[in-house]
Structures are given as structure tokens and as C-alpha cells.
Amino acid sequence: MATTREGVEETQDQTIESSDKYRSLWADVWRQFRRHKGAMVGLVLLTIIMFGSFIGPLIYPLDPFAIDTSQASLSPSLDHPMGTDNLGRDVMARVMVGGRISLSVGIAAMIVGVVIGTAVGIISGFFSKLDGILMRGTDMFLALPILPLLLVIIMLFRDPLREAFGPELGIFILVVTIIGITSWMQTARVVRGDVLALKEQEFVLAAHSIGSRKRSVVFRHIFPNVLSPVMVAAALGVAIAIITESALSFLGLGFPSDFPTWGRLLFDAQGYITITPMRVLWPGILISLTVISVNFIGDGLRDALDPKLRSQ
Amino acid sequence: MGRYIIRRVLFAIPTLIAISFVIFAILDLAPGDPTASLPLTIPPEDREKIREALGFNDPFLVSWLKWLYQMMIVEPIFLIEQMFNITIGDGENRVRIISWSSRAPAVDTIIERIPQTLWVLGLAFILGIMIAIPVGVISAYKQYSVFDNVGTFVTMVGYSVPTFFTGLLAIVIFSVWLGWFPSFYDTTHVVDWTSWESIWFQIKQMIMPVAVLALFNAAALSRFTRSSMLDNLNEDYVRTARSKGLNENKVLVTHVLRNSLIPVVTLIALQIPGVFAGAIITEQIFRINGLGQLLISAIQGADVPMVQTLTFLFAVLIVIFNLVADVTYGLLDPRIRYD
Numbered sequence: 001m002a003t004t005r006e007g008v009e010e011t012q013d014q015t016i017e018s019s020d021k022y023r024s025l026w027a028d029v030w031r032q033f034r035r036h037k038g039a040m041v042g043l044v045l046l047t048i049i050m051f052g053s054f055i056g057p058l059i060y061p062l063d064p065f066a067i068d069t070s071q072a073s074l075s076p077s078l079d080h081p082m083g084t085d086n087l088g089r090d091v092m093a094r095v096m097v098g099g100r101i102s103l104s105v106g107i108a109a110m111i112v113g114v115v116i117g118t119a120v121g122i123i124s125g126f127f128s129k130l131d132g133i134l135m136r137g138t139d140m141f142l143a144l145p146i147l148p149l150l151l152v153i154i155m156l157f158r159d160p161l162r163e164a165f166g167p168e169l170g171i172f173i174l175v176v177t178i179i180g181i182t183s184w185m186q187t188a189r190v191v192r193g194d195v196l197a198l199k200e201q202e203f204v205l206a207a208h209s210i211g212s213r214k215r216s217v218v219f220r221h222i223f224p225n226v227l228s229p230v231m232v233a234a235a236l237g238v239a240i241a242i243i244t245e246s247a248l249s250f251l252g253l254g255f256p257s258d259f260p261t262w263g264r265l266l267f268d269a270q271g272y273i274t275i276t277p278m279r280v281l282w283p284g285i286l287i288s289l290t291v292i293s294v295n296f297i298g299d300g301l302r303d304a305l306d307p308k309l310r311s312q
Numbered sequence: 313m314g315r316y317i318i319r320r321v322l323f324a325i326p327t328l329i330a331i332s333f334v335i336f337a338i339l340d341l342a343p344g345d346p347t348a349s350l351p352l353t354i355p356p357e358d359r360e361k362i363r364e365a366l367g368f369n370d371p372f373l374v375s376w377l378k379w380l381y382q383m384m385i386v387e388p389i390f391l392i393e394q395m396f397n398i399t400i401g402d403g404e405n406r407v408r409i410i411s412w413s414s415r416a417p418a419v420d421t422i423i424e425r426i427p428q429t430l431w432v433l434g435l436a437f438i439l440g441i442m443i444a445i446p447v448g449v450i451s452a453y454k455q456y457s458v459f460d461n462v463g464t465f466v467t468m469v470g471y472s473v474p475t476f477f478t479g480l481l482a483i484v485i486f487s488v489w490l491g492w493f494p495s496f497y498d499t500t501h502v503v504d505w506t507s508w509e510s511i512w513f514q515i516k517q518m519i520m521p522v523a524v525l526a527l528f529n530a531a532a533l534s535r536f537t538r539s540s541m542l543d544n545l546n547e548d549y550v551r552t553a554r555s556k557g558l559n560e561n562k563v564l565v566t567h568v569l570r571n572s573l574i575p576v577v578t579l580i581a582l583q584i585p586g587v588f589a590g591a592i593i594t595e596q597i598f599r600i601n602g603l604g605q606l607l608i609s610a611i612q613g614a615d616v617p618m619v620q621t622l623t624f625l626f627a628v629l630i631v632i633f634n635l636v637a638d639v640t641y642g643l644l645d646p647r648i649r650y651d
Contacts, residue, residue, distance in 0.1 A: 038465075038468075139327070140327060140330055140331065140334075142630075142634075143327055143331060143627060143630045143631050143634065144331060144334065144627060144630075145585075145589060145623055145626030145627050145630060146589070147589045147592055148589070148592070148607055148619075148622065148623045148626055149335070149338065149623060151592075151607070151608070151611050152338060152339060152611060152619060152623065153338060155611050155612075155614075156338070156339075156341055239472065243474050246474060246476070247474065247476060247593055250476045250593065250596070251592070251593070251596060251608060253611070263476075266476065266477065266480065270480060270597075273480065273483060273484060273488060273495070274488055274495075277484040277488050277489070280480045280481075280484055281481070281484065284476075284477035284480060284481065285477075287473075287474065287477060288469075288472060288473040288474070288477055291472040291473070291474070292468065292469060292472040292473070295468060295471070295472050296468070299468075
């Protein structure tokens with residue numbers, strides 16, 4: 001299985017190299033994307049951060065949850081590269097584990113938001129009967145005070161969900177769902193605009209006139225053509241979700257301390273800012289680097305996917 | 313235009329009612345009890361009577377409509393009464409929204425907290441605009457210059473780094489390591505305008521929160537100004553202006569800038585409610601006891617009426633400024649026709 005797959009990829013590479021006439025869309029996008037310096041730096045940084053968060057804890061020897069009060073509030077040293085917290089837990093191990101959760105929340109919430117946004121956008125763009133009501137709904141969602149409502153919802157549903165799914169999964173489901181269902185509106189608007197324009201084009205008319213069913217028109221002709229704004233929205237969605245989750249945790253209303261995210265680590269460190277100021281910096285720097293990388297990748301994707309900018 | 317404004321205002325009312333329904337429905341699930349903090353010596357049957365009197369046992373729709381009446385009619389009338397020192401109708405008998413924890417009318421507490429929030433946020437917002445527009449204009453005019461490259465990078469960073477980190481970073485550097493500014497904001501400090509020491513103290517404690525927020529606001533705005541300027545710089549009318557011999561300053565300021573600022577002004581209006589929401593985080597970092605801090609403590613104390621009122625207030629701000637943005641866009645840009 002694996003060998004055949006590699007074989008296929010190899011032949012594809014060869015065709016790309018050997019003939020300049022034929023290039024697939026994605027090879028073209030990638031070629032353009034590589035030219036964007038910021039996006040490439042972002043991609044490398046994000047890869048390093050993801051590697052550190054998901055693989056790092058398996059390699060790194062120290063336990064993020066082992067309390068040792070004799071080692072409390074140490075400055076960075078060889079034993080503890082990022083120091084220890086007020087209970088003597090190793091900060092670096094905690095930052096790695098925290099990254100795992102922060103990134104997972106960011107990606108999962110982005111998927112929820114992008115799926116809802118794309119679905120709403122396509123439906124309201126394609127079926128003009130539903131357009132009015134769906135767009136009014138989108139406007140109303142845009143007028144909701146998101147952050148206060150998120151705080152309230154977490155406060156209310158934290159305990160029931162913790163009981164139902166266990167402390168870790170419960171809060172994860174809650175945070176991902178609420179960030180997802182409050183962040184789809186921009187995607188929906190962009191996708192709807194694109195679908196409205198696409199709907200009037202000749203190839204869609206042609207598809208209709210050869211008797212394609214509506215479903216196949218949507219999935220074969222409309223959906224692939226709105227993929228580029230969706231991908232940009234997805235990249236930016238990860239950044240927004242990570243920031244929102246950190247903000248919630250920073251306000252003490254997100255993940256609990258025994259299940260830390262970068263935001264929660266920042267919140268916990270805030271009280272010890274005069275004793276161990278470095279503790280505040282690590283999670284903050286990682287949140288910032290991740291968001292900057294993701295935003296640069298989004299910028300690069302936007303440029304690479306825009307056929308007007310793509311020369312040759 | 314007039315008809316458009318009227319239509320938009322009329323449309324804002326059902327939107328607000330729908331939002332109030334959502335907010336009320338979510339909070340109706342809250343486990344809070346208005347009698348929880350009363351003394352334990354009160355017998356259960358009296359407790360039940362208190363609950364009854366507070367309308368706690370009403371069915372959902374009834375209590376929502378009652379709250380809507382209080383929020384949309386009683387409180388605004390009360391504000392007008394206070395402002396002009398008059399009485400409208402039987403002002404004494406109207407029931408206001410009472411906070412469960414402070415037992416004072418929720419709106420009064422909110423009004424007490426507004427100045428702290430406005431001082432810091434308002435100043436940061438204005439400062440942000442004053443930084444953003446020149447930076448955006450110069451970046452666009454000298455596209456791909458060193459200034460533009462540095463500016464674009466800095467604004468990207470400023471836009472990506474959340475305020476709860478820049479705020480803490482500022483505290484670590486300027487309060488902990490350098491010791492220049494206090495790490496928290498003392499709202500009890502009353503500025504005595506005759507004493508330099510008092511004024512200096514106020515300035516010192518405002519520098520960090522204002523700077524952190526101003527930079528964050530400036531980042532998004534200057535990116536937007538830059539791209540709006542770039543859109544206009546390549547237009548035909550700019551070439552015409554240059555070819556008829558106008559000097560570069562005039563082309564830039566009276567032609568390009570004026571046209572580019574139209575969407576920027578709209579964005580500024582749209583950002584204002586977001587600034588208030590941002591207060592929730594900034595006030596938590598610098599311990600400013602403004603609106604955001606009030607909301608957090610109300611949520612933690614399960615003070616349902618306070619949370620409802622504040623959340624609804626944020627929603628009203630969003631709806632109003634969306635309206636303002638749309639209307640100013642139409643007023644500033646004669647190409648936009650709403651009919």
C-alpha cells in the first residue's frame with residue numbers, strides 16, 4: 001500500500017519536473033506559496049512548535065504534573081530549562097503539554113467553525129429561498145457580544161459536561177463547540193458572496209443544462225471553487241480559536257490548572273509575576289509565535305490562491 | 313438616505329429583541345438563586361415568598377417579557393429622569409433591575425464603573441488611531457521601502473500578539489525589572505488637578521494599559537489603512553491629479569487620503585464595541601475596576617441580573633455602532649446608494 005502510494009507520488013513529481021506545460025493546481029499553489037517568505041518562516045516555526053508540543057512530551061524526561069515543593073519557583077537552569085512553578089512542577093514540560101491542548105483546541109474549533117460557515121455560506125448562496133433567513137441569522141450572530149456570552153456559557157455548562165464526559169474531555173468539548181459555533185460568520189459571508197458569483201457562471205449553467213442534480217452541482221462545481229477562501233478562513237480560524245481559548249483560560253474560565261493550556265499557564269503565572277517573571281513569558285511567547293506563524297501562513301495562502309497574483 | 317436610516321433603526325429593534333431573548337434564555341439556565349445570600353434564619357416558606365415576589369417562579373416567557381420591559385423602558389426612563397432631574401409618571405413605583413449581590417440597581421453600578429473604563433479605553437483608542445493612520449499612509453505611499461517592511465512586520469506582530477501577553481510583558485519589563493510604573497491601576501486615586509504629584513501618579517499608572525491597548529488597536533487599523541491607500545493609489549484619478557501638475561502633497565492628502573479614509577472610518581466605528589469587550593481582558597491584567605471587571609465578578613458570583621444587563625449593553629453597543637458605520641459610509645461615499 002505504502003509503496004504504491006510513494007510510487008504514484010514519484011511519477012507525479014517527475015511529470016512536474018519533466019513537462020512545464022502541465023502543473024496541477026496544488027503544485028502551482030505550493031510554488032507560489034514558497035515565494036512568500038513570511039509564510040515559509042511561519043510554516044517552519046509552526047512545524048517546530050507542533051513537533052515540540054505533540055512529540056516533545058514523549059522525549060522530554062520530566063513529568064509536568066510531579067509536584068516537588070523543595071524545587072518551587074526556580075529560575076531557568078540546566079535541570080529545568082524554563083524554571084519551575086510555585087509547586088515545583090517543571091515549566092517546560094507543562095508548556096509542552098499545554099501546547100498540545102492549545103493547538104488541538106485551535107484546530108478542532110477551526111474545523112467546527114469552518115464546516116458550519118461553509119455549509120451556511122453555500123446553502124444561502126445557492127438556495128435563494130433560504131438566503132434571507134440565513135443571512136439575518138448570521139447578522140444576529142455577528143451582533144452578539146461573543147466574549148461575555150462565551151464566559152457565561154462556560155460558567156453554566158462546565159460542571160454538567162465535566163460530569164458527563166470526565167473533567168478533561170468535558171471541558172475540551174465545551175470550549176471547542178462554543179468557539180466553533182461563535183466563529184463561523186465571516187466564513188459564511190465570504191463563501192456566500194463567492195457562491196452568488198459562481199452560480200451565474202457559464203459552467204454552472206452548463207452543468208444544470210446537462211441535467212446534473214443540484215447536489216452534484218454543489219459538490220462538483222461550486223464547492224471546489226470556494227475552497228480557496230475556505231482554506232484562508234481555516235488558517236485564520238486556527239489563530240482566532242487559539243487566542244479565544246487563551247483569553248478564556250486567562251480569565252480563569254477555561255481549562256483547569258491540572259489540565260493546562262498556554263492561556264491557563266499564563267493565568268497561573270500571573271500571580272507570581274514578581275517572583276518568577278520568566279514563567280509568564282514562555283507560554284505568552286509560544287501563543288504569540290503560533291498566532292503570528294498561522295497569520296503569515298494565511299497571508300501566504302491568500303496570495304498563492306489568488307489567480308490574479310499568480311504569474312505565469 | 314433618510315428612509316434608509318429609518319429602515320435600519322427600525323430593523324435594529326427586532327435584532328435587539330432577538331439578542332435579548334438569546335441572552336435571557338442562556339442565563340435562565342443559570343443555577344443562581346436570589347435568596348442564596350440571605351441569612352439562614354429566614355424560614356423556607358418566607359424564602360419561597362421572597363422568590364415569588366422577585367418573580368423567580370414565573371414561566372420563562374413572562375419573566376423574559378418583564379425583563380425586556382425593565383431593560384428597554386424602565387431603565388431608559390430612569391436615566392432621562394436623572395439626567396434632567398424630572399419625574400415622568402409614577403417613577404417611584406417602577407421596579408428597576410436589581411443586582412443580586414449588591415442589592416443596588418444594576419444600572420447604577422454600571423454607571424459608576426463607566427469612567428474608569430472610558431478613561432483608559434478611550435485614550436488608548438484615540439492614540440491608536442493617531443498612530444495607525446500616519447503609519448498606514450506612509451507604508452502604502454512608500455510600498456516595499458524599509459519603513460513599509462518594518463511597519464508591516466510590526467503591525468502583523470502587534471495584531472497577532474494578544475493583549476493579555478503584551479500587558480503582562482509590559483508589567484514584567486517596566487514594573488518588575490525596571491520599576492518605573494505601578495503594576496496595577498489604582499482606581500481609588502482621585503486626581504487633584506492642582507497637585508503635580510497627583511497628576512503624575514495618574515499618568516504613570518495609565519501609561520502601560522493605554523500603551524498596550526493603543527498598540528493593539530493601531531496594528532489592525534494601520535494594516536487596513538495601508539491596504540485601502542494601496543487600492544486608491546493606482547486609480548486613474550490619481551494619475552489625472554498628478555498629470556495636471558498638482559504637487560505630491562496635495563495629491564496624497566486631498567485626493568488619495570480622503571478617499572482611502574472612507575472604509576477606515578467605518579472600521580473605526582465597527583471597532584468601538586470590540587474595544588469595550590477588550591476591556592474585559594485589559595482590566596483583568598491591570599486590575600482596573602471598570603466594566604469588564606464588573607462582568608467577570610458578576611459571572612463568578614452568579615449575579616444573573618447584572619450579567620444580563622451588562623451583556624445586553626454590549627449587544628446594544630454593537631448594534632448601534634454597526635448602524636453608525638453603515639450610515640457614515642453612506643454619508644461619506646456618494647457612490648453608495650441605499651435605495
